Amino acid sequence: MERQQDYVLRTVEERGVRTVQLWFTDVLGVPKVYDITPAELENALEEGMTFDGSAIDGFSRTQESDVLGKPDPTTFSLLPWRMGETAVARIFCDVKNLDGSPFEGDPRQVLRRALDRAHAKGFQFYAAPELEWFYFESGDPTLPLRPLDAGSYFDLTVADKGWELRRRTVHALEDMGIPVEYSHHEDALSQHEIDLRYTDALSMADTVMTVRQVTKEIAQREGVYASFMPKPLVGVQGSGMHTHFSLFEGDTNAFVDKGDDSGLSKVAKSFIAGLLRHAPEITAVTNQTVNSYKRLIQGYEAPTYVCWARNNRSALVRVPLAKRDESTRIEYRSPDPACNPYLAFACVLGAGLKGIEEGYELPAESASNIYEMTNEERAAEGIRSLPSSLAEAVDLMEESELVAEILGEHVFEWFLRNKRDEFAAYKSAISQFELDRYLPRL
16 A cells, blocks of 8 residues: 555646545545645645545534545556646545544445445456446436437448547557446437446446546536436437346356256355345335336336346346456346445345355246246246336335345435435426326316
8 A cells, every 4th residue: 555655646746637536425425526636646645635524425413523535545546538638646545533433324334334345255356337328418407318320230320429538538548547347329319328347246337437427527628418327318218237246265166066957156146145135125225216117117127027037138137258267257148327336336245245144045046038027927936027117126126134234224214315315306307208298188
């Protein structure tokens, strides 16, 4: 860590950095930042920087407002879109209490706790998300949404502005040391996707926050709006964040068993079983907005039923074909890119570890297209549904001892209150659908 701090201080001096941004998120995953000068950086790295936590959603109460932002020097990076201007760098922060202990409301600390629990069992937890988003001509909600292109899945287009923005986004991420596996046009018009290369879950949660910020920044500089809203358009699929997960023991993939017919170890099977059993109660975290449930409906490639399969994209948990043993993984298909990745990854890991600890048995694989099955057929196979609304998801979360343990009392209680308020506001709002349908004839 000392060497990393020295590298940060040396780079700031050599590259003429004039501003260092300290990044963190609130409980909902909204990015927050405060700027310091290079003169303050060494002190910040050593002792942290005090700020008013009562101004941040889900953080401190007024009477206990001050907290510390402690920069994590391993996350240092120059912001590539600032290269032609005065150099700016960013560092992610852990938020701590004034005595140096972890602050209970910090989402990064929630994930750290979950990872510590995995480490105590000898596991490292890895993640690789596929982030989807839309480009629109404007982000003004009072104006009609106008997509930039009419492309579809994997389309090769000529002089397409969306492709150019996506290309520049990938290059910017690579300049920041973030490896991208590949990118492409998604199914809906003006919908795009970036698939990130595997890394440890904490680094990946930081990366998800960075990708969202970089994507929006580069789009805005061209007068375009990039949106990670799960379902902005009617009649086309929404944006998901299918995420691939695996556990390693040292250099060995703990999900692999060459002697098993499925190739999956007992650890893998119990992890999947835990994820399936607890999926409904963690859905409020992986899909945290009212709009998220407009995506989780049949007919648009999003999962709605709790089951697993090897090569069945209607399943909630998919086990992709692995080209080599170390690539064996699971794909969890319900999360969307509006989630807080720190909390979402912590909940997925917590559910999987619960399955391992309790020795959950993996249900039979769902080989059929679940969408084409009748309700009776699904019930006969024990296939449950995911929550169909934020209100239902929050009710299930509130009853979950597991989610309360994973998030901790502070985050758990604040998250529930916030989401109940969001749904209450949604229920009282009058939508355009209601006006179009009822006003002319009632």
